[in-house]
Amino acid sequence: MTDPLKRPPKKDPQKRTLVPTLPPFARSRKAIAFTAAAAEGRLALQVCAGCGHVTYPPREICPKCWSMELDWRDVADGGQLLTETLLRTSVNTYFRERMPWRIGTIKLDAGPTVLAHLHGDVPEHGRVRMIARTDKSGQGVLMALPDEETPNMADDRQLRTLTCDPKYRRALVTDGRTELGQCMAQALADAGATRIFVGIAEEWRPYPGSDELAAVPGVEIMPLDVTDTISVNELAAEMGDKADILINTAEYVRPGSTMERHGVTLARDEMEVNYFGLMRLIQAFGPGMRARGADGDNSACAWVNLMSVYALSNWPVYGTTSASQAAALSLSQCLRGEFAGSGVKVVNVLFGPLEESWRQPLPPPKVTPARLADTVVHALKEGIETVTLGPVAEDVVRRYKEDPFVLERELTQLQQGLRP
Amino acid sequence: MAKGTRNRSGYDGVVVAAPVSVPYERYSPEPAHWWLARAISALGAKSGLTPADVDGLCVSSFTLFPDTGPALTQHFGLTPRWLDHVPTGGASGVIALRRAARAVQAGDASIVACMAGDTNHVDSFRAMLTTFSRFSQDAAYPYGSGGPNGSFSLMTSNYMNAYGIEREDFGKLCVAQRDNALCFPHALMKTKLTLEQYMDARLIADPIVLYDCVMPCAGAEGYLVMREELASSRKLPYARILSTIERHNGFPDDPVQFRGGWALDKDEFWGLSGITPDEVDLLQTYDDYPVISVMQMEDLGFCDKGAARDFIRANTFTYDGTFPHNTSGGQLSVGQAGAAGGFLGMVEAIRQLVGEAGDNAVPDARYAVVSGFGIINFDRGLCSGAAALEGVRT
Numbered sequence: 094m095t096d097p098l099k100r101p102p103k104k105d106p107q108k109r110t111l112v113p114t115l116p117p118f119a120r121s122r123k124a125i126a127f128t129a130a131a132a133e134g135r136l137a138l139q140v141c142a143g144c145g146h147v148t149y150p151p152r153e154i155c156p157k158c159w160s161m162e163l164d165w166r167d168v169a170d171g172g173q174l175l176t177e178t179l180l181r182t183s184v185n186t187y188f189r190e191r192m193p194w195r196i197g198t199i200k201l202d203a204g205p206t207v208l209a210h211l212h213g214d215v216p217e218h219g220r221v222r223m224i225a226r227t228d229k230s231g232q233g234v235l236m237a238l239p240d241e242e243t244p245n246m247a248d249d250r251q252l253r254t255l256t257c258d259p260k261y262r263r264a265l266v267t268d269g270r271t272e273l274g275q276c277m278a279q280a281l282a283d284a285g286a287t288r289i290f291v292g293i294a295e296e297w298r299p300y301p302g303s304d305e306l307a308a309v310p311g312v313e314i315m316p317l318d319v320t321d322t323i324s325v326n327e328l329a330a331e332m333g334d335k336a337d338i339l340i341n342t343a344e345y346v347r348p349g350s351t352m353e354r355h356g357v358t359l360a361r362d363e364m365e366v367n368y369f370g371l372m373r374l375i376q377a378f379g380p381g382m383r384a385r386g387a388d389g390d391n392s393a394c395a396w397v398n399l400m401s402v403y404a405l406s407n408w409p410v411y412g413t414t415s416a417s418q419a420a421a422l423s424l425s426q427c428l429r430g431e432f433a434g435s436g437v438k439v440v441n442v443l444f445g446p447l448e449e450s451w452r453q454p455l456p457p458p459k460v461t462p463a464r465l466a467d468t469v470v471h472a473l474k475e476g477i478e479t480v481t482l483g484p485v486a487e488d489v490v491r492r493y494k495e496d497p498f499v500l501e502r503e504l505t506q507l508q509q510g511l512r513p
Numbered sequence: 514m515a516k517g518t519r520n521r522s523g524y525d526g527v528v529v530a531a532p533v534s535v536p537y538e539r540y541s542p543e544p545a546h547w548w549l550a551r552a553i554s555a556l557g558a559k560s561g562l563t564p565a566d567v568d569g570l571c572v573s574s575f576t577l578f579p580d581t582g583p584a585l586t587q588h589f590g591l592t593p594r595w596l597d598h599v600p601t602g603g604a605s606g607v608i609a610l611r612r613a614a615r616a617v618q619a620g621d622a623s624i625v626a627c628m629a630g631d632t633n634h635v636d637s638f639r640a641m642l643t644t645f646s647r648f649s650q651d652a653a654y655p656y657g658s659g660g661p662n663g664s665f666s667l668m669t670s671n672y673m674n675a676y677g678i679e680r681e682d683f684g685k686l687c688v689a690q691r692d693n694a695l696c697f698p699h700a701l702m703k704t705k706l707t708l709e710q711y712m713d714a715r716l717i718a719d720p721i722v723l724y725d726c727v728m729p730c731a732g733a734e735g736y737l738v739m740r741e742e743l744a745s746s747r748k749l750p751y752a753r754i755l756s757t758i759e760r761h762n763g764f765p766d767d768p769v770q771f772r773g774g775w776a777l778d779k780d781e782f783w784g785l786s787g788i789t790p791d792e793v794d795l796l797q798t799y800d801d802y803p804v805i806s807v808m809q810m811e812d813l814g815f816c817d818k819g820a821a822r823d824f825i826r827a828n829t830f831t832y833d834g835t836f837p838h839n840t841s842g843g844q845l846s847v848g849q850a851g852a853a854g855g856f857l858g859m860v861e862a863i864r865q866l867v868g869e870a871g872d873n874a875v876p877d878a879r880y881a882v883v884s885g886f887g888i889i890n891f892d893r894g895l896c897s898g899a900a901a902l903e904g905v906r907t
Contacts (some may be wrong), residue, residue, distance in 0.1 A: 176668075178670060292706075
């Protein structure tokens with residue numbers, strides 16, 4: 094049984110903050126495909142199109158039939174622990190700081206034998222459930238979990254290096270005026286976050302749900318306007334060293350394509366929130382989070398960006414908003430590069446039409462703010478970095494993976510349907 | 514896969530001579546080139562050969578970067594008509610012998626200098642593990658970076674579970690090797706090891722303890738391959754090559770390695786050698802961990818698979834024991850000088866057979882078997898090989 098995580102003590106400011114060290118990050122190009130699937134929380138291995146053989150480690154050729162068509166496919170996650178060890182020495186500084194470390198050899202139900210991190214509750218020679226996740230270096234790794242849920246399972250110290258569990262962590266939600274922001278605060282409280290800073294622009298202006306928000310355990314209302322550099326910087330100066338998780342709920346959405354607009358005023362507002370707002374937040378909070386990636390049980394661990402799936406490919410019905418979100422997605426990729434080596438994950442959630450006023454005329458299926466909030470917390474608990482939410486988003490992402498140029502044609506062709 | 518001797522020809526008329534070991538050092542600021550230079554210099558001094566005489570060169574080294582064999586020919590003043598570079602690590606001593614013997618037999622070369630050497634800077638071992646192989650990089654190193662200790666602890670644990678061998682049995686081999694090493698002046702380990710110390714030793718990766726692990730170091734080893742008449746005319750004591758085998762990726766579908774390629778080839782090995790395991794006077798296994806020595810004893814047929822426990826309990830393994838094994842102390846007590854670790858057993862066997870061993874000489878040693886095992890890729894060792902030698906005393 095896993096010992097339950099204890100609430101981290103107050104930080105001693107005279108002690109040095111641990112510098113993030115990393116597990117090995119070098120990978121072959123083929124192995125990056127494993128990482129990309131792991132970032133989505135998928136266990137994908139190469140499956141031979143010729144003979145069906147499942148192969149691991151990543152190869153260029155099927156060792157059974159020499160076909161070079163090896164497709165990355167999701168495989169069954171069951172397995173059997175064959176042999177294990179407890180490492181007590183390592184040549185790598187990251188692991189050396191975390192000894193002892195349990196690893197094992199697992200025969201996957203899907204075929205191959207793999208080496209994996211081993212959860213403390215897996216019994217000797219027991220059945221396991223495999224997960225693929227990104228580790229502190231941002232690369233995909235395998236971990237074997239107990240076949241069935243065990244008490245405090247998420248608190249296993251090896252598993253916690255792969256996840257961003259909000260338990261006993263402190264989070265900043267950048268906009269609490271919306272139902273989304275309020276649901277997010279509630280979901281974080283439910284997940285055991287100790288302090289939830291919620292940004293509110295122009296506090297003197299009333300907003301629905303304000304009383305309920307203030308009553309959520311751990312919530313602290315903070316002045317924050319992402320379109321105002323001074324406001325963002327002031328908040329970072331006040332609580333930036335406690336931003337273990339940052340969830341950017343601020344968004345500015347308006348229907349309309351370019352020729353339906355006069356001038357750039359609305360587009361500028363979109364960019365102020367969706368793109369420059371994100372940039373201000375990164376500049377103010379990024380350096381502090383990046384330095385706190387190994388700061389104990391409540392280290393900085395995740396930066397969450399919420400974006401419409403049309404960030405991937407423009408949907409002219411919301412044409413200029415799509416453009417601003419594409420800019421935000423691109424900046425988020427830049428942030429991933431800037432956080433590389435810090436141990437802090439960049440979580441991108443791509444969602445389909447949200448149930449809120451500016452998307453009111455769109456037909457179902459839609460995503461409710463509560464569902465989006467729960468999905469974010471689930472992704473944090475699981476350590477997933479790339480999330481697609483809702484049938485519309487799933488459909489767009491599927492087409493995007495198949496061929497982004499075809500998707501572009503599909504989204505921009507003449508069609509019956511909604512006009513703004 | 515076919516077993517038996519097929520239509521292989523033997524190594525009639527080809528011999529191995531001039532065993533040299535360059536004394537190891539724990540850490541060295543010198544590059545691998547310096548260690549290999551000492552080896553070829555020692556080969557020259559021992560045999561009376563000059564750079565002009567050596568027309569074949571076979572090298573094994575992990576730390577020679579950015580150079581390989583060709584650069585060494587220029588560096589060492591050689592103009593060979595045959596050159597090879599074997600990257601097979603712990604199997605390189607056997608594999609270099611196989612390559613060189615066939616070259617000499619066919620007349621492609623007259624005298625081949627075989628050598629292996631590596632340096633060990635303070636950080637070289639870690640650096641080598643980081644970039645050892647693509648599969649290890651992608652699928653082994655990210656899991657705790659235990660290096661070979663991690664891989665072999667998994668194998669050892671699995672093996673103990675399957676065959677009921679105990680830590681005491683591994684300990685007996687390690688203690689015997691240390692006793693051998695105390696008679697070998699070049700061994701880095703200079704103090705006696707008791708079974709009690711072994712049993713109480715610090716855990717490295719369960720169930721592997723400190724004394725199951727080799728100590729990385731710098732060093733070099735070498736020998737010469739030539740025709741028998743040439744060795745006789747130069748008055749070099751020599752050993753004949755009776756048989757050799759090699760195999761790579763022997764049992765790819767075994768989920769955890771519990772055997773090596775020797776098991777595929779042992780009938781061919783003994784068939785070609787003309788001797789039986791009972792006639793062997795000494796065995797040199799590749800001993801980066803005792804479980805691997807045990808696999809070699811079984812897979813080469815010195816005992817049945819799974820019977821090593823009883824075999825160990827029924828024998829003694831010092832140079833004067835019932836089954837002389839790793840008579841210089843092996844890598845466990847001499848040190849692991851990178852690729853030279855793959856030559857250590859070969860050079861020691863030749864030394865024993867030509868009567869150059871010191872206080873650890875096996876009395877009247879005539880037949881020796883040398884076994885190699887190399888390149889831990891992802892989860893297992895890929896290269897295996899063995900050679901049977903017969904000493905010719907003049």
